[in-house]
Amino acid sequence: MTPLERRASGSLALIFALRMLGLFLVLPVFALEARKYPGGDDPAMVGLAMGLYGLTQALFQLPLGLASDRFGRKRVIVFGLLVFAAGSLLAALADSLTGLMIGRGLQGAGAVSAAVTALLADQTRDAVRTKAMAMIGGSIGLMFALALVAGPMLAAWAGLSGVFALTFALALAGVAVVIWVVPPEPLKHKDAPRGRLVELLHQPDLLRLNLGVFVLHTVQMAMWVAVPALLLQAGLPKGAHWQIYLPAVLLSFIAMGGMFSLERKGKLRMALLTAIALVLIVQVGLGAVAASGSTPSMWLMGLLMLVFFCGFNILEASQPSLVSRMAPTPLRGAALGTYNTLQSLGLFAGGALGGAIAKWAGMPGLFAVTAVLTAIWLLVTWPLRPVGKTGGH
Numbered sequence: 001m002t003p004l005e006r007r008a009s010g011s012l013a014l015i016f017a018l019r020m021l022g023l024f025l026v027l028p029v030f031a032l033e034a035r036k037y038p039g040g041d042d043p044a045m046v047g048l049a050m051g052l053y054g055l056t057q058a059l060f061q062l063p064l065g066l067a068s069d070r071f072g073r074k075r076v077i078v079f080g081l082l083v084f085a086a087g088s089l090l091a092a093l094a095d096s097l098t099g100l101m102i103g104r105g106l107q108g109a110g111a112v113s114a115a116v117t118a119l120l121a122d123q124t125r126d127a128v129r130t131k132a133m134a135m136i137g138g139s140i141g142l143m144f145a146l147a148l149v150a151g152p153m154l155a156a157w158a159g160l161s162g163v164f165a166l167t168f169a170l171a172l173a174g175v176a177v178v179i180w181v182v183p184p185e186p187l188k189h190k191d192a193p194r195g196r197l198v199e200l201l202h203q204p205d206l207l208r209l210n211l212g213v214f215v216l217h218t219v220q221m222a223m224w225v226a227v228p229a230l231l232l233q234a235g236l237p238k239g240a241h242w243q244i245y246l247p248a249v250l251l252s253f254i255a256m257g258g259m260f261s262l263e264r265k266g267k268l269r270m271a272l273l274t275a276i277a278l279v280l281i282v283q284v285g286l287g288a289v290a291a292s293g294s295t296p297s298m299w300l301m302g303l304l305m306l307v308f309f310c311g312f313n314i315l316e317a318s319q320p321s322l323v324s325r326m327a328p329t330p331l332r333g334a335a336l337g338t339y340n341t342l343q344s345l346g347l348f349a350g351g352a353l354g355g356a357i358a359k360w361a362g363m364p365g366l367f368a369v370t371a372v373l374t375a376i377w378l379l380v381t382w383p384l385r386p387v388g389k390t391g392g393h
Helices: 003-026 030-036 043-071 073-093 097-109 113-122 126-180 197-202 204-233 242-264 268-292 298-326 329-381
Strands: none
Touching: 003 073, 003 113, 003 126, 030 043, 030 126, 043 073, 043 097, 043 113, 043 329, 073 097, 073 113, 073 126, 097 126, 113 126, 113 298, 113 329, 126 242, 126 298, 197 329, 204 268, 204 298, 204 329, 242 298, 268 298, 268 329, 298 329
């Protein structure tokens, strides 16, 4: 990477990290802490308050991605982070479950993922794009693991309002990074063609990648309906689950080096398909553990989490990189907006689907469904032909 590419990658990964840390801190404590609010005795409403973020994010990813194509990436990112900060502040000040719902919905409306990844694509060459995206994926993985440790401690000290107050401060820190640290965005000629959104529907490989991110996050969220229960069965107390997640996330970064090696050899397709296969293996393995009826092995659960995060991190880096290469330049923000919309819908669908299937078919049924979804994804993705200097197969 050139110095400019390193600066762009590092600063934009930092924006993602600040924003995602705020979001992830809420995950392990929201359902328990929300019960303390008026109206929090209704599990369905608590679930809706939690899921509203994903719904509004799905609604606003594409519009903000399109806006970044037209009005500039940095303006849209600052605007989105301010909206996210406003939602966090409302949630911090809320004194009822309804107030939490409004705050969560407004948080999701600050959907800047597409604009951030489009700006990163603008400022990096194809040859290093996946490495740059991996920095963002790595920052998200680290924030997830950190939040699992810090979230419960912070909530015990300052309550849910304190968690949202920290999220508000982290969002404002992200605004400062955009203004003063992120390199200026490349100038666009005023007469440059804008492109038409319908063009994205005529590219089968973009559609495959959009399906891929939807299935990936559907499976991920559905998994986490059951994985904590399996860890409890294995004898690991709820407060110690990070002892499995954190080492698995950190060790999985080693797999990223193998992906970069394959990319340099023009085998990015192989890396992508291998990563999907790893996710499939984990679903089958978790299904077997759940169906066995015996106490799960702690070592086996740790191994399955490691394999999952290896596949997950590779996919989080390679798929948006491929979208940015395949999309027409005037529609890069729109393409990444569509991609992130499907990602958000996957998060929402995974939570809803996972809960419903676990209720009616148990954990073995849940993992049977996630395995079938992943197998279909692998088959649909098989014909993919990446483009660019390092996109061979």
